[in-house]
Amino acid sequence: MPPLPQPRSGERLQTKGRPTEFSYWPTKRLRAHAKIQPKLFALAPWGTLTSAVSKIREATKMLEASACLKQAQDFYLVGTERNVEAARPLALYYCYMNLLKVYCLLRSDKQSFNDARHGIAEVSTGTFESTTLRAFRSPNQNKIQNFSEMMSVLTGSGLDGSHDYLLTHILPQILPGHRIWCEATNERERFISFESIQFWQNKSDRCVWLNLYVYADDLSRLSRTHSEFLSQSGLEGNFREVVCERANDGRRIICFEQVTPTTYPASHPADALLELVAGVRHDLWATVSSVPPYRRYYAYLTPDAELESRLPQLLSIYALTFQLGSVTRYRPQEYDKILEGKFGARIQDFVTGQPAQFLYLLSSEILQQDITQPSII
Incomplete structure (x- = not known):
């Protein structure tokens, strides 16, 4: 050497x-x-986000972003309520989707997300392990596609066509709880x-x-x-x-x-x-x-065979939450099976431990400044 x-x-x-x-x-x-610039410390980021939204100059755009932010906060409260379990993934997905709209309204030239589509869909719905998610370019059929719009604001470019992501390739990309995935799959840490x-x-x-x-x-x-x-x-x-x-x-x-x-x-x-x-x-x-x-x-560390499904951190969280929310909404009995399966502990950890991480990470993107909870409360 x-x-x-x-x-x-x-x-x-x-x-x-x-x-x-x-x-x-x-x-x-x-x-x-x-x-x-320094870090921002906040027990919750909602007030800081409200202040940022209020500075949007276009009145209609500001009103839409404000409404989306209020919905995001309400869905977050439901999704993190201690006694909520069966509906948690669905509430969290709608929280994340509304935060995505706030992000794009603040950081892109899009004037409105009225009538926007999810931009991502389940292609196969056999077993949890065999699920494939398909994301679409935006616009598609003259409709804004949320997933690609978020990718565009995050990375500078959205999808140039439809793209499939294997759920089993997305799961290991979620950082908190990664070692639970390793135990379930007998894989090395990545x-x-x-x-x-x-x-x-x-x-x-x-x-x-x-x-x-x-x-x-x-x-x-x-x-x-x-x-x-x-x-x-x-x-x-x-x-x-x-x-x-x-x-x-x-x-x-x-x-x-x-x-x-x-x-x-x-x-x-x-x-x-x-x-x-x-x-x-x-x-x-x-x-x-x-x-x-x-x-x-x-x-x-992404294996070569999984490079096509590699996503930025926030989008991998968003994609998995979409899938779990879709199952919860349309096939709630399958969500129980997922929790009983080999990835059950991984999913349980994800839906209970990830929301605060996603909230602070995306809030930092929206504000373009690190924001975190103070150590003294």
């Missing part, structure tokens, strides 16, 4: 003497230059946590880049090579492994350095951070917590 290249000359980016924290939205654009993600800069060249740090023993524990990590995570070509002498509590750390740095004008590296993050964020998964560091980031 050839020796690893040396890392690029530089230093960790700092803001006011402190390391600049990684975020999907590290900065906020002001008149002249971008400014590092999520690798990052020890940290850091912004680095070279002041003389006026450029910034990302370094991704992973514990070496996490890869060896799962029998993953370093090259497999890059190729199956979607990071190959964008990152390379470089020499790293870091360790944490005796655990060796591997560094993957961004291949192509991003230049910035004058003395304002913050101006380049959003562009820098945009190139990697859809290959990352995140969890939200109420204790520091408030976000943890992961890579998802």
